[in-house]
Amino acid sequence: MIEHTDHPLVFNAQIGSDKYKNATLPAQKICPFCHTETLIDIIRREGNKIWLQNKYPTIEKANMTVIIESEKHEGDISTYEREENREIFKFAFDSWKEMIDSGKYSSVLMFKNFGPWSGRTLAHPHLQIVGLEEVDGYEHISPEHFQGLEIKSNGVEITISTRPIMGFVEFNVIISDRQDIDAMADRVHELTHYLLTDYMGGRCDSYNLFFHHFNGQYICKIVPRYVTSPYFIGYKIPQVNKSDRLEEIAEEVKARLKKNMD
Numbered sequence: 699m700i701e702h703t704d705h706p707l708v709f710n711a712q713i714g715s716d717k718y719k720n721a722t723l724p725a726q727k728i729c730p731f732c733h734t735e736t737l738i739d740i741i742r743r744e745g746n747k748i749w750l751q752n753k754y755p756t757i758e759k760a761n762m763t764v765i766i767e768s769e770k771h772e773g774d775i776s777t778y779e780r781e782e783n784r785e786i787f788k789f790a791f792d793s794w795k796e797m798i799d800s801g802k803y804s805s806v807l808m809f810k811n812f813g814p815w816s817g818r819t820l821a822h823p824h825l826q827i828v829g830l831e832e833v834d835g836y837e838h839i840s841p842e843h844f845q846g847l848e849i850k851s852n853g854v855e856i857t858i859s860t861r862p863i864m865g866f867v868e869f870n871v872i873i874s875d876r877q878d879i880d881a882m883a884d885r886v887h888e889l890t891h892y893l894l895t896d897y898m899g900g901r902c903d904s905y906n907l908f909f910h911h912f913n914g915q916y917i918c919k920i921v922p923r924y925v926t927s928p929y930f931i932g933y934k935i936p937q938v939n940k941s942d943r944l945e946e947i948a949e950e951v952k953a954r955l956k957k958n959m960d
Contacts, residue, residue: 705833708758731766731822747789752826761803761829765790766822773823774812775907776890787883790825791876794909803829805836813904815923839863839910844870844917847948851955854881858944864930865937867947869920876916884959886918892954893922897947
């Protein structure tokens with residue numbers, strides 16, 4: 699049995715309180731990410747893509763940053779035009795790499811929250827890059843979490859996890875070279891669009907993206923979000939669909955990718 703040490707992230711309640719209080723003020727109903735002239739602490743800017751410090755760094759011993767993906771308040775990876783989506787991925791990966799290469803952090807996490815069940819606090823499309831000073835964000839992650847039913851799409855490996863981190867359905871888009879980021883961006887676009895339109899009859903309105911640099915591979919894990927299972931919250935026991943349902947989903951995805959990617 700692998701033994702893990704517990705290093706919980708420490709949440710600063712005062713900053714969290716200020717964040718949520720300010721979000722309810724009438725003056726704050728204007729989205730700050732739509733008015734970029736008001737932004738401060740910008741790290742890098744490329745067209746409409748902006749990497750900046752998080753105004754509310756709620757996690758202690760961490761460098762919390764945000765990437766504004768687009769000027770489109772209702773935009774999303776699932777709906778951007780192909781070239782725009784590719785440029786967002788390149789910008790995000792470059793920013794992520796810059797923080798990793800700085801050598802300042804125990805681990806650097808990149809993720810995206812979309813929809814009301816994802817943990818987001820601001821609707822405008824954005825990703826987050828967080829450098830953790832003392833916590834290894836990959837401590838509880840194993841290769842098995844990315845293995846499962848395989849789908850090939852023009853050389854890009856896609857799996858549906860049979861040993862998910864949380865469950866029930868987790869897609870993994872896997873590349874071995876940063877030069878294939880465009881291909882990853884295209885597949886993530888198709889899979890997120892599938893989740894928000896066809897999966898579960900269109901009843902899914904939220905997802906997370908989690909990016910991993912693991913065993914020489916770059917992986918984007920796509921997780922549709924609903925109310926979290928009590929088995930996972932209370933006991934850390936993930937659930938997974940029966941194999942026939944996973945195979946059914948795999949066939950739906952194969953048909954979609956063949957139609958739109960080939």
